[in-house]
Amino acid sequence: MLLLLLAYFGGILTILSPCILPVLPFVFARSDQPFRKSGLPLLAGMVVTFALIASLATVGGGWAIRANQFGRAAALVLFGIFGLTLLFSSLAERLSRPFVRLGNSLSQTSGEGPSVANSFLLGIGTGLLWAPCAGPILGLILTGAALGGASAHTTVLLLAYAAGAATSLTLALLAGGRVFSAMKRSLGAEEWIRRILGVAVLAGVVAVAFGLDRGVLTRLSLASTSGLEQRLVDRFHPQNDQMMARNPQGTPVSSEMTGDALSQINGATAWINSPPLTPESLRGKVVLVDFWTYSCINCIRSLPYIKAWYAKYKDDGLVVIGVHTPEFPFEKDEANVQKAVRDLGVLYPVAMDNDYRIWRNFNNQYWPAHYFIDATGHVRYHHFGEGNYDESEKWIRGLLEEANHKPLPDAATQVAATGAEAAASDDTQSPETYIGYERAQNFASPDGFNQDDVQLYRVPAKLQKNQWALEGNWLDEGQIATSLAPAGSILYRFHARDLHLVLGPAKDGKPIRFRVTLDGKAPGADHGVDTDAEGYGTVTDNRLYQLIRQQGAIQDRTFRIEFLVPGVQAYAFTFG
Incomplete structure (x- = not known):
């Protein structure tokens, strides 16, 4: 329920997000129509289409994304016709009969009033344009679906997110309708309003078609909700959340798994360094299960402690199992x-x-x-993320x-980690x-991503702090960017030691x-373990x-990495 409310609130914040800007002209173009027959069906179409496209993305991956690109193209054509009929009423008469009927129907030029079906169709087109929007809360929903498998729960969360956005748009639409009505009564400017709306719709079509909705609009937006959304995610879904309960003796235990964890x-x-371990072979042992993946820096920084505990306590009955769950495709390769x-x-x-x-x-x-699993097979403690190593070792002991x-000698493990x-x-x-564009944030190259092309x-x-950019010929895909020509570069304005x-x-x-380079110069003493003082290095694995x-x-x-030959995968x- 908490995540459901978080998704709904994140959707409400979408009205302040840059990704909603290209959608607004299509929504407000209906603001002078009755809300029940025009605005409400349009918003419903947006919600349903957005949830459907996002749900398909969690199931079908790249093919669904490509399918959505075709949907976006169709929506652009539809809205181009809609905008032209708003701008030039005489133009509709010169178009062929099917397009006249579609354009007049969508622009509500007939005297019969707005059509619920046509408004819903318009909402479907708007939803296709809106579907690529994403923020931390939406990313949390989609990541959970990718890791845990698509489910009805995922679709409900996506609907909650979309419903939140529709709520904020509804308020804006109702307020906009009152403003438009007042303008008509006082100025008699209905035709000018129609033309202004037509220009706004066509401008939105141009922005979406040329990628300005992902590039220029992001930088021109007056407010971005990503920071607020991320704080909401961190507040209600923190990475170091212990989620502790208490047993009758007052000792912390995990509340997530009360049964036999060994099973x-x-x-x-596959297994590395060992034949397959079974629940029977682990019975009576104290087991530490470490979920990790080898390209994860947080996992790498916790490894010195895991390795030290294994070396120190394995003869006392501690079994350490590193469960390697991949994040990127190359981490599924057993040889890697x-x-x-x-x-x-x-x-x-x-x-x-x-x-x-x-x-x-x-x-x-x-x-x-x-x-941390006890000798009876029950999780007695767990910790997420880095840190808290002293408390973790106390639990092992x-x-x-x-x-x-019997007691163990009272001596804490000393760890002196180096390098990464x-x-x-x-x-x-x-x-x-x-x-990769699926989860990218703060991308600053002009015109944004050209997805999958x-x-x-x-x-x-100029790059602001935490902005980054690509330079040269690149193919940017969902999880990866590939340099296709010599001198392809990536720049990042960062604030960190490493x-x-x-x-x-x-x-x-x-x-x-x-x-x-750092600020245009060789890094010198500030080079990492995989570069020299002049900044040179080689990608081998x-x-x-x-x-x-x-x-x-x-x-x-300002960091810059230039790849001297094409082919690198970032x-x-x-x-x-």
Whole structure:
């Protein structure tokens, strides 16, 4: 219920979001018509179409996105005709009979009043234009569907989000109708209003057709709700939420899984460092289940503690299972995971969870997530995200003492992590940023993304903090961007000690040479473990690359990475 309300409120905020701007002309073009027969069916059509397209996207992936592009094109044609009939009433008479009938029907030129069916059809077209809008709350819904599988619950959440947006548009439409009526009574300007609306509709068509709804309008918008939406997500769905209950002795226990957790470990697609582990083989052991994926910087920074606990307590009965649940497609490749396990020095069993079965069994939502299971098979404690390592080790020791009926020597584990595994800086102000358009935010290249198609990208004159841009010929897809020509670059204005970028070599496996700069200069002492002082490095594997580690005071810096040959695959920035 809480997530349902959050989705509805996030939809209400859409009226303030840049992504709604191209839709407004089509909505307000009906503001002088009776709301029940015109505005309400239009909004209903928007809601239904938006929820349907978004639901299909969670099921069908790329094909649904491409299908929506055809829908957008059809909607643009429809609204082009609608706008022209509003602007030039005489033009409708010169069009062929079917288009005259459609244009006059949609623009309500007949004396019979607005048609509910036609208004609903217009709403469907508007919904096709609106469907690509996304913010953190909508992203949370779609990510949950992608990880947990599409369901009726997902569709209900999407309907709640769309209904929230329709609520705010309804209020604006009703207010707009009163304003229009007053203007007509006082000025007798109905024909001019029609023409102004026609110009607005055609301007909206042009904006959508040329991608200005994703580019220029974003930068010109007076308000963006992404920050407020993200705070709502963090407030009601926090990443470090412990969700604790208490047992009769007052000891914290997990409230999410009260049954036998060992039986939920079944479902791995492969095992690394171990034969398949079964509930029977784990009975009587204290088990730490660590959900991770090898390109996740938060997971990498927690690994030194997991590895240290395994080395220290394995002889006392601790079993550590790293459940590797992939985020990107390359993390499903067993050879890639085996190499990462070797390179990261992971010696304990790793279960590959490519089908997300173990993830769903635990009702998990986070990387990393640590579940502490006692000798009877029950989760007694869990922690999401980095940190809280002292408390986690206390739980390991307590569960082992409980299982072995004897105390352990009182000595906390000392961990000195280096490189990418070192703890994040307290002054990290830049968020994880995806390069693929499905989850991308703060993209600043003029004209926005050309989704699933090649485009020559440019950088703006100036990047604001946490804005980024592509330069050169790139193909940007849902999760990945591929450079298609030499000198393709990515720029990011960031504030953090460390900058990482998840990269992969060319599809044929050929290494990609690159160079990075900070504020136009070689990084020098501020280079990362995967670059030298001159900024040079090579992409050889699909993984996370640490490119920058500032040695002095942390400040806003402009990062640039130039790939000297085409073919690189870029996924996501992370910071620390």
